[in-house]
Amino acid sequence: MDYQQILENIYQEILPYAKEGKQADYIPELAKVNPDQFGMCIHTIYGETASIEQADTRFSIQSISKVFALAMCLSIKGDELWKRVGKEPSGTAFNSLIQLEVEKGVPRNPFINAGALVMTDILLSHLENPEEDFLNFVRAVSNNQTINYNRNVATSERENGYLNAAIVNLLKYHGSIKNDIEDVLHFYFLMCSIEMSCRELSLAFLAFANHRRKFDYEGIRLTSSQVKRMNAIMQTCGFYDEAGEFAYLVGLPGKSGVGGGIVAIHPLLYSVAVWSPRLNSKGNSVMGIKALELLTTETKESIF
Amino acid sequence: MDYQQILENIYQEILPYAKEGKQADYIPELAKVNPDQFGMCIHTIYGETASIEQADTRFSIQSISKVFALAMCLSIKGDELWKRVGKEPSGTAFNSLIQLEVEKGVPRNPFINAGALVMTDILLSHLENPEEDFLNFVRAVSNNQTINYNRNVATSERENGYLNAAIVNLLKYHGSIKNDIEDVLHFYFLMCSIEMSCRELSLAFLAFANHRRKFDYEGIRLTSSQVKRMNAIMQTCGFYDEAGEFAYLVGLPGKSGVGGGIVAIHPLLYSVAVWSPRLNSKGNSVMGIKALELLTTETKESIF
Amino acid sequence: MDYQQILENIYQEILPYAKEGKQADYIPELAKVNPDQFGMCIHTIYGETASIEQADTRFSIQSISKVFALAMCLSIKGDELWKRVGKEPSGTAFNSLIQLEVEKGVPRNPFINAGALVMTDILLSHLENPEEDFLNFVRAVSNNQTINYNRNVATSERENGYLNAAIVNLLKYHGSIKNDIEDVLHFYFLMCSIEMSCRELSLAFLAFANHRRKFDYEGIRLTSSQVKRMNAIMQTCGFYDEAGEFAYLVGLPGKSGVGGGIVAIHPLLYSVAVWSPRLNSKGNSVMGIKALELLTTETKESIF
């Protein structure tokens, strides 16, 4: 399949959506990004690659970092992890704190903020040097030593992070957080602040696409079955309140971030990353979702 | 792959779970079924088949009928359908009526009862002879003219169906139901009362597994893309509050029923049906889920 | 105190609000009422009375009938009643069905619809001729044999009563209703359909204002303490989601109805009824609430 041609066709088709949506502006650092950018990159498990436009521009991966955190937690805790966090889709965004109240501090899944905060707490408890160890893992799985945190973004997020502070306090009230609240929030926002390009993200996620390859990076090891199960969670929980819509339109497991990035995988075939800062009302990149829908339509290759 | 051998191995492995769980007993007709039964049948798209134990015993398919209803609605209304029902997972069971209140009468997805009641309303409005037409479609897709409703079960369900009556009245209050409430409830319970065996269900669902085959039964036509999208909905919404768990453990799209049946498909590979009346606390067959988990483990063939 | 003068002053002051709000129009019978009407009548326990405008025009008392139902239930069941219905304010209107789900079929208080439906069920179980007995009680406490149901209104309500039908089905599902659902709905709407004038309502509620007088009407007996406790419930639960606002502005126990009537009492002093069909967004009469606020301001006699 000529992926380069397919990506170029897709780009032509999504151009009409270039001005739709609104970039995240709840912190100054994200509001500064030029919203009129788009990048896309694909890597197959056979070593092919294709990319278009700003595929090499780095952006804030934000919630995509939760996939890396889940890989570490699953490697460290195994199925014990599921005692502290569920794996069910979260229903409406509206429910975030309600569900925590009703479910007594056990977040629905690892990709809602509450779940990611519990994972952050686990990493703080189990890693010797959490900040270094997390970054080293991401660099290893990406095979790229230049990837880094953006501490300005992290600081800016913390300063405005009242909702996450509310969630972590509620979790602490329910006994679901072992570490100091400020430490958890600091590390959480730091992980979210990692910056990567579409090319880098796509390459990193090959590790999840190809579950026949050994997953072992800086001591973080997952079995083939564990990698497949992570993909299952990306499928059912990767897009907040739009997980069903994304499965319906695109049919691939994936994860989005409020910086406008989306990464998706077709198991045993390819991984793909797309980025454009303008978001729809659910917080997912408008052009990004459209591009992925077209990709599976043109290649006729959803997992269903 | 020797599916017959795999199924026999699975049966040995799940025997220890034979007494776990409790069959549905909210209506006398379901309570009468001998709970200590188990059947399983698989059909590949290449014409292979394998089965074990009571694979030919018919049981009440209950909510599995919602997949047939969705196929009809999608064929009749196309994407217009999604104006009346969503396609997002439903969060906790606890939320059923709450979500209807909050979301003003638009059910989260077609597989929760509220969504199925809206589909029932659509079928009543668009089919000339709803009861006959629905049955004829199921018979056609199953290639089996002996399949039928069990009117005793349907009547018994209606007599005790206060929760569904509450839901349909709330939907009517929000203007989401066009037909008479009693007509909707009657037809809804009738569709749920259809009886099929594992062999029959498995064969019928080949139509969803093989989306390259033309889908056209009694005038109900779906494109390849529509079939894939139905599979996506089975993946994210097919198991109530256990959709995430099922995706994690089994990794296949499917649908369960309170009668103890589960049907699942591996796109472009096979469809499989399993039945055992004892249910876990989420309303899904204990042995059924265990058997499907082992199937994807032994064949190493989840979709992820 | 010259109540006649006070009422006339009040009328002048509330005239500017005469066109504010919107009458109930969810059933044709209520929509037919001329919205530009106003009546008010007061009776003191010393035998004084005063009235203005359409104080003798009858209107649909609707939810005010729940006070009569509570008096009967309390007389019949005593404190056993509180096992089937609570006595706490209901929080937001938004919560109606949610609270029933969370609290497993025990309504928050007797004045929300769910609570009144449970009281209706109790009356059906305990009265020999429920329709006659209820009417006879209302006639006796009002000392007026001409008071009657309006069966057209009741029928019209039932035909459109989907929300109440949803609630009663949910209650039945939780085991909170013993009688047939249709019988409960029929009798519930019938009680709501009683028609009385401000003069008649005001006179009837003297029985609650003067708890030193013996309460014994057609065999319905309440102790002084029970009457006081009914007043407490009117105070905390009589105005749906506006109970706090009413206590704050008016400071009297009372009960409103969607027909535009409000009745309030000042224990050991007076009872007062006011009526005007235009309602505010919470379903309470705009001019009615304003008139009662002025009454307690001008007489300087709230209970606080």
Add this chain to the structure above:
Amino acid sequence: MDYQQILENIYQEILPYAKEGKQADYIPELAKVNPDQFGMCIHTIYGETASIEQADTRFSIQSISKVFALAMCLSIKGDELWKRVGKEPSGTAFNSLIQLEVEKGVPRNPFINAGALVMTDILLSHLENPEEDFLNFVRAVSNNQTINYNRNVATSERENGYLNAAIVNLLKYHGSIKNDIEDVLHFYFLMCSIEMSCRELSLAFLAFANHRRKFDYEGIRLTSSQVKRMNAIMQTCGFYDEAGEFAYLVGLPGKSGVGGGIVAIHPLLYSVAVWSPRLNSKGNSVMGIKALELLTTETKESIF
């Protein structure tokens, strides 16, 4: 009326309840209090007084301080206050954070924690020396310069105050808090830490019981109408999820605290304070509520 005799009779009657309930122990300072204590004191507006047992032992007034905060806020902001906080009862305890989410950061009433935190924010914005000014007001209204904060209790509360921290962060997220979060929490817990005896509380609340007396303490002025309205709020919102029950059993406006204190008033008649550390499941003093129920029964003087 011989109040001394009445109090002594009450004490004999409530002795059987002396071991019921459990004192608050969520912070060490409260757990240290001997739970087997009881005190009660009444002051009439005519200068009579009566007291029994530990009526002069000081205890942590906790949420009773919210009444003082409301008096200050109402004096400072007038009816503008109600733009930032509602005055409706709060429904179930279960709803605390849910209601904030649904109602976008406007707390239901000033006596739930969220409402009190908003009042704290208002006081921080408007008082020159918030800590001194608040204490001076409480001392003035109590006519007692020895009343003071217990800073150990306040510190201990802050250290364990995750739920309140969650609430204030959620409020801040919704824009409902202007000041620094830590400042709000610090001052909030400090106000709650004030220690007073039954005799002192009872005397202080005469200012609310006797709304014909001028209310002017350290520049905090309320009209007679404002005092009455504060009483209305105590009636409908003073006992969390037990406001209806308290109105039903006792029939007086009042406010309880988790330290085991309850203060209530009979407008234009008396104020009464009672204290005993053992609480029922709703967080109100077991012996305290029982004593007040008997008081209104024996004096036949509920406000209804």
